[in-house]
Amino acid sequence: MLHEFLAERAEGDLVPWPVQAEAMRHFRLSCGEAEGGILEAGFLPTRYRRNRRMISVAQQLTLFRSQVAVVGCGGLGGYVLEELARLGVGRLVAIDPDTFEEHNLNRQLLASQATLGRNKSAAAAERIAQVNPAVTVRAIQAPFTREVATELLEGVDVVADGLDRIDTRLELAAACGVLGIPLVHGAIAGWFGYVTTVFPGEDTLQRLYSRRPTTKGIEADLGNPSFTPAVVASLEVAEIVKIRLGIGTLLRGRVLCVNLLDMDMECVALAEATTST
Amino acid sequence: MRITVRLFLSFRAGRFHTETIECPAGITVAGVASDLALLDDTIGLVLVNDRQADVQHELTDGDRLALFPVVGGG
Numbered sequence: 001m002l003h004e005f006l007a008e009r010a011e012g013d014l015v016p017w018p019v020q021a022e023a024m025r026h027f028r029l030s031c032g033e034a035e036g037g038i039l040e041a042g043f044l045p046t047r048y049r050r051n052r053r054m055i056s057v058a059q060q061l062t063l064f065r066s067q068v069a070v071v072g073c074g075g076l077g078g079y080v081l082e083e084l085a086r087l088g089v090g091r092l093v094a095i096d097p098d099t100f101e102e103h104n105l106n107r108q109l110l111a112s113q114a115t116l117g118r119n120k121s122a123a124a125a126e127r128i129a130q131v132n133p134a135v136t137v138r139a140i141q142a143p144f145t146r147e148v149a150t151e152l153l154e155g156v157d158v159v160a161d162g163l164d165r166i167d168t169r170l171e172l173a174a175a176c177g178v179l180g181i182p183l184v185h186g187a188i189a190g191w192f193g194y195v196t197t198v199f200p201g202e203d204t205l206q207r208l209y210s211r212r213p214t215t216k217g218i219e220a221d222l223g224n225p226s227f228t229p230a231v232v233a234s235l236e237v238a239e240i241v242k243i244r245l246g247i248g249t250l251l252r253g254r255v256l257c258v259n260l261l262d263m264d265m266e267c268v269a270l271a272e273a274t275t276s277t
Numbered sequence: 278m279r280i281t282v283r284l285f286l287s288f289r290a291g292r293f294h295t296e297t298i299e300c301p302a303g304i305t306v307a308g309v310a311s312d313l314a315l316l317d318d319t320i321g322l323v324l325v326n327d328r329q330a331d332v333q334h335e336l337t338d339g340d341r342l343a344l345f346p347v348v349g350g351g
Contacts, residue, residue: 164351187348192286219350
């Protein structure tokens with residue numbers, strides 16, 4: 001039995017990688033199956049040792065059992081995927097129709113000299129296999145559209161916004177509302193960005209973009225440096241973890257305004273609309 | 278009349294963070310934005326006294342106006 005196997009070889013309740021690999025061979029398990037078995041038995045893969053002061057073994061199992069879709073694998077999505085994989089979120093859906101181009105190299109984590117010309121979601125799957133082979137990745141080399149939303153987001157617990165178009169974001173928000181899936185939104189431009197969390201039934205994104213349901217915002221003028229997507233993506237990941245674990249205070253009904261030029265971050269509450277005029 | 282304007286993110290560049298300004302009675306949000314040389318198609322969220330408003334909203338004395346740029350990058 002796996003439990004006895006682990007108990008004989010664990011270091012306390014930590015299971016080092018060689019033991020996980022041995023369990024995979026011995027019990028003919030995939031890496032993900034072994035990971036699930038370890039966590040269900042109350043042990044912790046050693047790779048997560050530095051998580052455990054803030055994420056318990058039971059919580060680590062919850063993350064392992066979670067499925068998160070990352071829509072867009074570019075500036076935001078690359079960091080979101082990397083961080084979710086390192087955290088141990090067990091199933092990821094990486095959605096992006098595009099290939100890496102030279103101008104992605106300044107900020108997109110998955111972009112490298114080696115991946116230029118590669119599809120972004122496929123590159124994500126390869127990267128995650130290297131970083132955390134216990135994570136299962138479904139790489140979708142296609143754009144997110146309303147028509148394929150149900151199929152793409154089947155079984156997904158949380159959606160992470162990594163898009164770079166406003167119109168597609170609104171489609172994504174609508175689909176998540178219909179499908180009953182929480183959405184963590186992030187958007188960046190230059191030194192700046194926004195983060196908010198939208199639960200089904202909430203219209204935060206529609207309100208944020210109510211004036212400009214087109215494609216681009218100020219990022220067309222300001223561009224995107226390496227650090228802004230990393231910051232906003234990390235904020236999105238923190239929200240995703242909190243949603244799955246039911247802890248902390250979420251950005252529901254409020255927008256975190258990130259200003260790296262002035263170094264201020266401010267949450268702005270979205271109350272009901274004014275009724276005048 | 279006097280209103281307090283808070284500008285967010287890129288809107289502060291060359292302008293201010295928060296300022297109380299004099300403006301004509303009944304001016305709209307769009308009018309204030311125009312006076313501040315904020316391009317209409319960069320304006321996203323508008324809050325008047327912490328409630329969402331549109332740019333045609335007519336301001337009254339003592340109102341607090343917050344203007345946020347549209348950000349769509351990823």
